[in-house]
Amino acid sequence: MAVVSNGTTIIDAGALGSGVATGKMILIKTLTASGSGTLSFVDGADSVVLDDTYDSYVFKIINAHPGTDDVNFTFNFSIDGGSNYNVTKTTTVVNAYHKEDNSEAAVAYNTYDDLAQSTAYQSLSSFGQMGIDNDQSLCSIIHLYNPSSTVFVKHFIATSQFYQAEDRSNNVFTSGYGNTTSAVNAVQFKMNSGNIDSGVIKLYGIGG
Amino acid sequence: MGLISAASTIFDAGSMSAGFGGSMTFIKKLTASSSGTLSFVDGASSVVLDNTYKEYLFTFKNIHPATDDTKFQFNLSIDTGSNYNVAKTSTAFVAYNAEADNDRAIEYSPGEDLAQGTGFQSISSGYGGVGADNDQNMGGYLHLFNPSSTTFVKHFIARVNNSNQINFSADNHCAGYGNTTSAIDAVQFKMTSGNIDAGDICLYGIA
Numbered sequence: 001m002a003v004v005s006n007g008t009t010i011i012d013a014g015a016l017g018s019g020v021a022t023g024k025m026i027l028i029k030t031l032t033a034s035g036s037g038t039l040s041f042v043d044g045a046d047s048v049v050l051d052d053t054y055d056s057y058v059f060k061i062i063n064a065h066p067g068t069d070d071v072n073f074t075f076n077f078s079i080d081g082g083s084n085y086n087v088t089k090t091t092t093v094v095n096a097y098h099k100e101d102n103s104e105a106a107v108a109y110n111t112y113d114d115l116a117q118s119t120a121y122q123s124l125s126s127f128g129q130m131g132i133d134n135d136q137s138l139c140s141i142i143h144l145y146n147p148s149s150t151v152f153v154k155h156f157i158a159t160s161q162f163y164q165a166e167d168r169s170n171n172v173f174t175s176g177y178g179n180t181t182s183a184v185n186a187v188q189f190k191m192n193s194g195n196i197d198s199g200v201i202k203l204y205g206i207g208g
Numbered sequence: 209m210g211l212i213s214a215a216s217t218i219f220d221a222g223s224m225s226a227g228f229g230g231s232m233t234f235i236k237k238l239t240a241s242s243s244g245t246l247s248f249v250d251g252a253s254s255v256v257l258d259n260t261y262k263e264y265l266f267t268f269k270n271i272h273p274a275t276d277d278t279k280f281q282f283n284l285s286i287d288t289g290s291n292y293n294v295a296k297t298s299t300a301f302v303a304y305n306a307e308a309d310n311d312r313a314i315e316y317s318p319g320e321d322l323a324q325g326t327g328f329q330s331i332s333s334g335y336g337g338v339g340a341d342n343d344q345n346m347g348g349y350l351h352l353f354n355p356s357s358t359t360f361v362k363h364f365i366a367r368v369n370n371s372n373q374i375n376f377s378a379d380n381h382c383a384g385y386g387n388t389t390s391a392i393d394a395v396q397f398k399m400t401s402g403n404i405d406a407g408d409i410c411l412y413g414i415a
Contacts, residue, residue, distance in 0.1 A: 014214030023230010027415050062262045062353055063360045096299035096381065102323035107301040107316045135389050139353040139363040161363045161383045169297040171383035200262060204231055
């Protein structure tokens with residue numbers, strides 16, 4: 001049974017009517033780490049949507065905490081529904097960092113964590129130095145544009161902020177493209193060593 | 209009573225089910241009018257700044273200072289606004305370009321970062337302050353992550369662009385953490401000197 005108000009269909013067949021104004025940032029899926037080796041968002045699995053439904057997608061990482069000291073938080077793309085996470089990427093990385101004792105502060109290009117046509121996982125932290133102290137963590141926002149395109153490469157822009165093992169505040173700007181014209185239909189996150197001890201990753205669809 | 213359509217729960221227990229509505233919820237707008245401070249305090253004046261959301265977003269529209277060459281800044285509170293003095297370690301850098309096309313660069317802003325400082329954090333920090341000409345102002349955003357955590361420090365990421373007092377466009381990046389495991393329950397904004405003459409600050413919760 002539909003719900004109709006003043007001639008406008010509000011709800012029908014399990015969905016809001018097309019004429020109903022809603023926000024354009026839709027929460028699709030939340031994954032919570034608990035000693036997790038990987039966290040994966042695969043289109044079509046576990047209610048995940050990562051296709052041409054939305055113009056772009058946003059991942060938000062809240063308080064990712066590693067199980068091992070001095071590691072990087074990383075991600076990769078898949079074009080085969082998560083069977084392989086190995087999309088070639090070319091990226092840039094810029095770091096601004098500042099130590100709690102005020103002994104170091106700078107902004108600089110980071111040649112350690114960028115990729116040049118590499119299939120490796122892309123780091124969102126830097127220098128392999130996420131801290132494992134109980135209060136240390138990483139937060140990040142990743143925009144992934146039009147992953148389902150079969151024409152264009154897959155651009156992404158990420159801004160991350162984390163508490164480095166050596167007691168630095170580190171603000172990381174990571175951008176680049178998955179150099180493929182195949183549709184990206186899965187994204188996986190993991191530490192470059194050890195587990196994700198705790199943390200939340202949310203996937204949103206934008207527009208559409 | 210829930211509202212179910214084709215086996216999908218649309219509404220239940222006073223809220224829309226996940227996936228149907230937007231995930232960015234408007235909470236509060238404060239409008240400056242020669243204001244010394246603008247404060248968002250959890251539980252006061254309909255402000256929510258607790259564990260309802262894992263992320264909060266402040267947006268700044270046309271922040272105009274009463275005094276030329278002043279900076280827009282913020283601080284955090286763990287006692288619902290009695291004190292705004294949380295220790296912070298932060299970074300700040302700026303990319304700028306002169307209207308006269310004779311000066312441009314990207315550079316770290318060593319005078320604007322904090323190393324365990326409890327003072328207010330400037331977020332319009334680079335290469336001078338916000339200009340007070342009638343058309344000069346500042347716009348941008350501040351993300352605050354999981355402020356109610358009693359485990360982790362409180363990360364924030366800000367980016368604003370301002371037209372500064374010597375007619376530069378300045379793209380300011382500031383990020384860091386409130387180095388406390390107490391819950392943050394209030395945020396205050398002010399200029400380094402003088403009032404916020406005009407402008408809006410909106411607070412959103414991100415589900």
